[in-house]
Amino acid sequence: MAISKEQLNEAFRIYKEKHGGTRQDYFAPLFLAEKFSVPLESVLSKCAFRKHDLGIDAYFIDRETKILYLYVFRWTDNRDAFKEAYQNLIDRGIEAIFGPGATGADSMIPKLKRELAECRNSIKKVIISFVFNGDPQKAESSRVLENFREELETKKYYIDSFFDRHDITLVIQYISNTARKYNQVATTRKTFSYRIPFYAQTEKQTAGGEQMYIGFIHLWDVYQMFIEMKHRLFEKNIRAGLSDDLPPNMAIKKSLRDIAFNGKNPEYFTFHHNGITLYAENIELDDHSISIVEPRILNGAQTITTFARFVEENQHQSGFSQNAIEKIQVIGKLITRCSADFVTQITISNNKQNHVYPWNLRANDRIQLEFDDKFRKAGIYYERQENAFSNLTSAEYEEMGISQEKDIKIKKLAQTFLAIQGEIDKIPDMTRVFENDVLYERTFRTSYLEADTRKIILCYKIQFRTGSMIREIISKGENKYYSIRSARNLMWALAIQAVLNDEKQEELLETYGGSLSIETNFNEYLKEIASRRIRFILSEILDMPEYKPLVEQEKLGFLKTRNTFLKAMQIARKLYGWENKTIVG
Template identity: 25%
Template sequence: MKAEDLMYQNLKTIIAPFEEKERGESVAFLNWFLENIYRLDSVDADDAICDRPNDKGIDGIFVDHTQEEILVLQGKLKQRESTIGDSPLRELAGTMTQLADEKSVQALLDGGANEELKRLIVRNNIKVLISKGYKVIGVFVCNQSLDENGREFLRQDLSLRAYDRERIASEYIDIDVEGGISGKFTFDASYVSPMIIRTSDRATTYILPIQALELVKMAGIEDGTLFSQNVRQSLGNTKVNKALRDSVLSQSEHENFPLYHNGVNILCEKALLENEKLIINNYVVVNGAQSISTFKKSADKLSENLRVIAKIIQIKDQHLSRKITINSNNQNAIKPRDLKSTNEVQVRLREEFLRIENGKYELEIKRGQEQKEGSILITNEEAGRLLLAFDLMEPESCHQVYKLFDDKYADIFARPAVTAYRIIVLYLIMERIQKVAANIAYKPLSRYGLTRFFLMSVVAELVKSDEKASEYLKNPKMLFDTRKIDKFVEAIETILQSIIVDLNYEIEDLGDQFDYKGDLKSPKKIQELRNKLLRSYEKDVARNKADSLANLIS
């Protein structure tokens, strides 16, 4: 990304999908920032945002449990070209006093702030976290450049961070853009002689253990330029990040670090080994951004015993360099999903898929699986979510992907009812759900990650209450054998259109009291809303204002 991409007219195109949630420009920009710079998934990004009047200057709150920080977010999108001084930063500093301590937080909750902000504070347990010592950090996000007054204010107030045009452009990861650090850096190679691998005349690789104390001295860590080709650079509360930080904080673990750490990959234009020193020129880290960033943030905890296996590659071939970058970042950590890819349940389901309609549908049971040209690919991750929402009636958990192949695996997949036909039917129903969800008037809800799974649970109740429809779902193969599958999903779409009308009225009646971010994670609230919608539909059927599902599929 170039700095000019953040000029107003260019940025409007980038944030257009986020404005479809009917958010203001600045909040849409903040939404984009959270997903593309902080690397949050869409549900977590939406949950962090507060987008209602009287938000007390707080556009969002995100809790980074890895760093034990409460990030108070404020986004500003400016149309006219100018610079940003210290004025908005001072305003943010004032805003942060509302979360200065437990008493201040309670005063905010008791005051006239909008309900969405209050729910955001309660949902994140801000009072409790402050009592535990979490730091409150202000994060200012803007599409213009900071001037010297702004930079000076940041130097004086370390509780503030600013992401201006230049910083955002530098931290946005674009694999097609060249980047890195120009200049020299020297590593100590006296601990052990590096292993040297020469690949024809195109690349020379040096493999050696390097002290974390050396890595944190490299330039470009703070502004991200060192990692400009590391496509998995991220900020988040992942298990990997937490485990990494815990290992760094425990000095007794330092000598074991190379045993369970994947290491770092550094590309450079030139490398010279002499006098037990490895000197590199013009370099970039293509894998290991999380590790080096964690080392930097915990620099006072590092010891000489903490070493990382480094692979330093001298290379001038840009094509090969790009290939190394991509492959380095595609070596993903093993996930529970990967461990289940050879499970007999998954293998059986995949084989079942191949027998339906001449292999029209395929089940992807592991990442990187080859797909037959022209087939419709359904991942077992999506299949698990559909089954979790429809069969287990737990739409509130569908954003917690780890449950699909871990805690809930047997309940979701290891049942006689789970067949390829069942998954395909649910997939086709979901296609119709996503189509009608566009008619939800409140766009933040329409585009929220859990909304489609809530509607799937509504369909589940609808089908189970209809004798004829439930028979089809007990034996979904019948829908294909009798060629009624299209009629079946069309009938569901017709009913959903009516239900969406009622949902729109329900949301309008609730007004600010409607907390979709909290309600769609609450089994009780989900059941209450689902029951209201279905009762309204049943009344329409009784009054001959709507057709029953049985009539529509007969």
């Protein structure tokens, strides 16, 4: 039975003097008492009533089932309320519970650690439950929460270390208080931990504690990690695997073929390869091997994916020498004890062999994950990470709920938002937009997360038909309108305003806003507004005294400025009653 608001009020009234806290804080003991059929008073000490930064609100050790339950409670139906708790668990909470040292001021954690010490040898499973009044399925489908969950999973080595075992099952689940639905989104039966041959030729430690070991690593060993971890191995990378047809990858394939089939010495591969960089949550060295916990490739994704494809395509062919392939070594830089920002900077600086665009570096920003969530609800893949869409399998499409065959790309989405804002002079300069924090935040406004997704899709699609709109206008007078060939982005921005000002906007959204496909009828609609609306706006612009001489001299840069867009909107207001509208509200 769901915990009610009346129960919260009653528990708060009875226990607030002794335990303090807010009404919502009593969600935890009420839930525990009901779930485990124990008196409410017996679980009050297992709940946190003081504000803390460890992420956990309550715990319960079921000695009969040998399960440790850790709880996060939020009296809301909004899945986003879990974000802060996730971050606190990742940054401090898991280490405070399962690591050595101080546990902070919270009195619940020392009590939990004492109880855990008593049953250290019997616990078989750890379940972290996020309890709220919403739908667990919606929480599971969130790309933001998925990213948090993946980060949280990498901390499992603290659990393994505490219990001195690797067979502890970790379950992360969302629970609805209202319907008591459970959704187990992740079960990690073991930490991704590997012991591989590795001799550290040298090592380096910074004043901040970051560590790096340099030696030689077998590609075959990293390939085995990839087989087990799949693309999780590349979570920290800024791009997915690039095409085999790119020169660096073609060169790798040729070298592999020479080694596997033509008897070339594998040692030469080492001399021609720049090496790979891995980050690990924890590293332990001995004389001739290394144990790495939760590895992630920071540089070398192209090498590993190319190596994997080559092996899988050729290993059953006659003459293939797996023994030779297994001997291939490259320089390996292994890094640990780093902050997330430090890892990001390493990733950026180590990915220079193929040009890295500024939008690649924003792929894992929180706002990008939020837009990923938004578009996934509409069945659309948002390609934040370069080439990720082309690397998806049919099964992955289905698993993510992707129903459309086209994707929204991060760069083009930024240009769409700029067109909506009328910032047409910035559309060609994406490098500056993504590198400048202020411009970037103004472009990817958090308010756009509340916009009707159909509006964004409709505005996004228009860019692919500006050419046909321009041709439609030019067909009405080649000599008069030839100059608007330079007004592609102005055309896009005005077409967006035409849609947003259309009194039949809801009908347009319903008909064309649910798909990235550009329907014939939508194309005809755009050509019609170009001919019957935008043409007359541009005609007045071209005839303005300040612009007419520039047109005659073919100096058409003014058609690419925000100032011209604003003048065009003044004309549109005069002719058609348009207002400069946005997609929010």
